[in-house]
Amino acid sequence: MAAIVDIVTVAENENGTQSRAVPASVRLWRDRIDTRLGQLIRADEQACPTLVEAMRYSLMSRGKRVRPLLAVLTALDFGRDPQRLLDFGCALELVHCASLMLDDLPCMDNARMRRGKPAAHIQFGEATTTLAAIALLNQAYGVIANSDALAEAIRCRLVAQLSEAVGTAGLVSGQSRDLVERKRGVDSAGLRRINQQKTGVLFELAVVGGGTIADLPEARLKILNDFAGHVGQAFQSADDLLDCQQHCGTTGKDSGVDVEKAGSVHQLGEDTLRERLIGELDAADAQLDALGIDDSLLKNFVLSLFRRLLQGSRPQ
Numbered sequence: 001m002a003a004i005v006d007i008v009t010v011a012e013n014e015n016g017t018q019s020r021a022v023p024a025s026v027r028l029w030r031d032r033i034d035t036r037l038g039q040l041i042r043a044d045e046q047a048c049p050t051l052v053e054a055m056r057y058s059l060m061s062r063g064k065r066v067r068p069l070l071a072v073l074t075a076l077d078f079g080r081d082p083q084r085l086l087d088f089g090c091a092l093e094l095v096h097c098a099s100l101m102l103d104d105l106p107c108m109d110n111a112r113m114r115r116g117k118p119a120a121h122i123q124f125g126e127a128t129t130t131l132a133a134i135a136l137l138n139q140a141y142g143v144i145a146n147s148d149a150l151a152e153a154i155r156c157r158l159v160a161q162l163s164e165a166v167g168t169a170g171l172v173s174g175q176s177r178d179l180v181e182r183k184r185g186v187d188s189a190g191l192r193r194i195n196q197q198k199t200g201v202l203f204e205l206a207v208v209g210g211g212t213i214a215d216l217p218e219a220r221l222k223i224l225n226d227f228a229g230h231v232g233q234a235f236q237s238a239d240d241l242l243d244c245q246q247h248c249g250t251t252g253k254d255s256g257v258d259v260e261k262a263g264s265v266h267q268l269g270e271d272t273l274r275e276r277l278i279g280e281l282d283a284a285d286a287q288l289d290a291l292g293i294d295d296s297l298l299k300n301f302v303l304s305l306f307r308r309l310l311q312g313s314r315p316q
């Protein structure tokens with residue numbers, strides 16, 4: 001725990017500005033990801049304009065772009081060309097955005113705010129939002145399948161892995177379990193499974209897919225997968241912590257939606273969840289250390305995501 005906090009503390013200089021935790025390369029690639037996402041969602045003569053507007057409304061709202069950045073930073077950490085991973089990372093962002101649109105629907109989490117503005121179903125209605133999410137999911141597969149930067153065998157492998165991550169082994173089951181199992185109570189193992197399916201699967205695919213494109217050996221891909229799994233658990237713990245925020249203006253989304261769910265901050269308390277988060281980050285840190293990467297961009301980026309929570313204040 002001490003080592004993690006020491007690293008996070010140096011994320012800000014004395015004047016409060018960010019230093020190594022969010023280097024220029026991360027900001028550069030975040031901008032490139034945003035640009036590419038904007039290029040991918042374009043209206044054509046066959047597309048319904050309202051549908052495209054709903055897709056862009058959700059996709060181009062402010063976001064951390066964590067999943068595509070994890071893929072790109074994997075390549076950078078191993079000295080590979082990150083440009084080859086750009087479309088793959090963007091495909092993951094399309095899937096993530098679609099999952100948020102569906103999760104926010106009244107029949108799911110019934111959330112009214114997302115990323116600081118009205119959720120898509122508030123703005124466009126439930127039917128258009130559902131269709132826009134389906135369109136984003138389908139386009140994600142096409143983005144990977146049509147990527148000129150990837151060999152055909154790799155494209156096929158990544159499409160199959162994405163299908164598994166979205167389907168009954170991943171996001172769909174995770175959301176279903178979150179809606180049903182957490183309301184009637186789950187133990188720690190059950191909660192971990194929900195978190196892995198809701199969040200961890202896309203984190204794992206980001207770094208393993210990135211490592212696959214970068215032609216890393218299977219042993220390193222296994223370590224990267226374990227690293228991302230711990231990061232996903234930490235990320236979900238952080239998300240649960242944010243649910244106790246009093247105002248959606250602080251977090252950009254509704255607060256208090258998990259009051260009755262097992263494993264929530266309302267059930268476990270902030271200290272327990274924060275300790276769980278730190279434990280997962282320590283485990284993730286150990287996995288990256290096993291790879292022997294000096295000054296890892298992956299490590300610094302991940303820690304930058306959690307630094308305010310680890311320092312005992314709420315993230316903005």
